[in-house]
Amino acid sequence: MKLAIKMLLEFDGEVIFFKEDTIRTLELRRQGRKVEALPFLIYNWTLNRELNLKNILLLKPQILDNVLSKAIEGYLIITNINESKLEMFIKTSFIVEELNFDGFDEKEKEHLKECFLIKNNLFDHRGNLVNLPDSGGLLDQNAKYMYFLSKYRKVLIEKINEENNKKNKAVR
Structure with a gap:
């Protein structure tokens, strides 16, 4: 059973589709390379431009921070259980x-x-x-x-x- 969790973020009439953190994105975060994790998290969007790191970085910092914080939320909830x-x-x-x-x-x-x-x-x-x-x-x-x-x-x-x-x- 595959249950990959998909999430979305709406802003200015646009939608970003992203998923929860993976082993890869967690490791990038641990290395202080959270920006590099974004292309592995964001898998689609409604923007009229190609989905790549360059275009991802054109998004407002608060949007990127929101994606990063929502993507890690489930992991933090589970790992914070005693x-x-x-x-x-x-x-x-x-x-x-x-x-x-x-x-x-x-x-x-x-x-x-x-x-x-x-x-x-x-x-x-x-x-x-x-x-x-x-x-x-x-x-x-x-x-x-x-x-x-x-x-x-x-x-x-x-x-x-x-x-x-x-x-x-x-x-x-």
Whole structure:
């Protein structure tokens, strides 16, 4: 299931279509090269000019800042959840039929639900990530998803190991 999140920004009768941060754009940000991340985030617009870095830089700085801040929002929401709280929540997902999102604010709930949707069919029986959630290579993957999937994989491998230990003890 591919759920690449697409967002839009309207200004002066124009629309910019962009997506959430990817591994690549996060790395560019970390290197202090956020302007270079913009062509990887903005994938379409209604402006009557070619979509390229030169033309992107002609946009008002406040528009560019708005794109950059909205693109990283989901990643920041997920990564700001306490790691042990997130892992415990993931653990409960293996035992309950319906997830209980009590203790999370509305934005956290929204992003967690989205992350749980994308995890299906991505892991094999050993906990290996065998498919990527979005098209493209690793650097093109949604950063929020990949962070969540790393936590999910950790919990999944712990669960697989627990099950294997139970089976090994039963055989003895």
